[in-house]
Amino acid sequence: MDRFDRDVRRVVYGHVVREGRAPAARETAAEVGCGEHDAAASYRRLHDAHALVLFPDSMEIWMANPFCFTPTPHRVTAAGRTWTGTCAWDALGIPAALHTDGLVETECACCREKLVLEVAGGRLTRGAELLVHFAVPARHWWADIGFT
Amino acid sequence: MVYLRSEEHVQRWLEANGYEAGATFPATTLNELAAEWWSSRLDPDWRPRSVEESQAILDRLGLTGGFWRLA
Numbered sequence: 001m002d003r004f005d006r007d008v009r010r011v012v013y014g015h016v017v018r019e020g021r022a023p024a025a026r027e028t029a030a031e032v033g034c035g036e037h038d039a040a041a042s043y044r045r046l047h048d049a050h051a052l053v054l055f056p057d058s059m060e061i062w063m064a065n066p067f068c069f070t071p072t073p074h075r076v077t078a079a080g081r082t083w084t085g086t087c088a089w090d091a092l093g094i095p096a097a098l099h100t101d102g103l104v105e106t107e108c109a110c111c112r113e114k115l116v117l118e119v120a121g122g123r124l125t126r127g128a129e130l131l132v133h134f135a136v137p138a139r140h141w142w143a144d145i146g147f148t
Numbered sequence: 149m150v151y152l153r154s155e156e157h158v159q160r161w162l163e164a165n166g167y168e169a170g171a172t173f174p175a176t177t178l179n180e181l182a183a184e185w186w187s188s189r190l191d192p193d194w195r196p197r198s199v200e201e202s203q204a205i206l207d208r209l210g211l212t213g214g215f216w217r218l219a
Contacts, residue, residue, distance in 0.1 A: 006195070066182075090149075109150035109152055110158070117175060124175060134171045135168075
């Protein structure tokens with residue numbers, strides 16, 4: 001990953017944290033100081049490197065993991081904002097990435113009962129009794145990241 | 149990657165969806181994994197981790213065996 005793509009990635013994540021949403025390529029281009037085409041091409045390279053996930057056939061960002069930009073069952077409150085976690089792992093990854101406490105409001109995948117997890121000082125202070133299931137072996141996680 | 153209330157709910161969910169069993173573990177372990185995996189995500193000097201570095205995180209948390217091999 002070259003310096004330009006790392007800079008684009010840094011700008012994307014900075015925008016996510018600041019604005020609570022993913023930036024369009026033209027917004028990233030303005031901040032990086034490049035053309036929109038160059039920013040879009042970088043988005044594609046970052047997608048191919050699994051550093052961002054674009055919606056299929058689109059230049060719009062679906063995931064800047066652990067942050068997701070489409071609805072999921074995993075709502076995370078951290079750093080004064082509400083976020084969407086891509087999955088159970090990413091939901092807990094949001095407070096970890098932000099280096100802050102966090103509240104995860106989610107559901108049991110089986111019965112849809114509402115579940116709450118809370119992270120305080122890096123420790124799970126609510127929801128410690130819950131289980132997590134990963135269905136896909138690690139070597140196949142990126143084969144269909146939306147399913148994983 | 150989902151949360152479930154209990155082992156019973158894991159089994160019911162697997163059967164209802166026709167999934168083969170993967171890996172079930174405590175949410176506390178996932179929290180530790182999340183901290184190790186994501187805490188550097190927003191670092192200004194972030195760089196991609198190597199497969200070996202990522203595997204070492206899983207190994208440290210006892211997430212070993214074939215299911216957890218990244219390559």
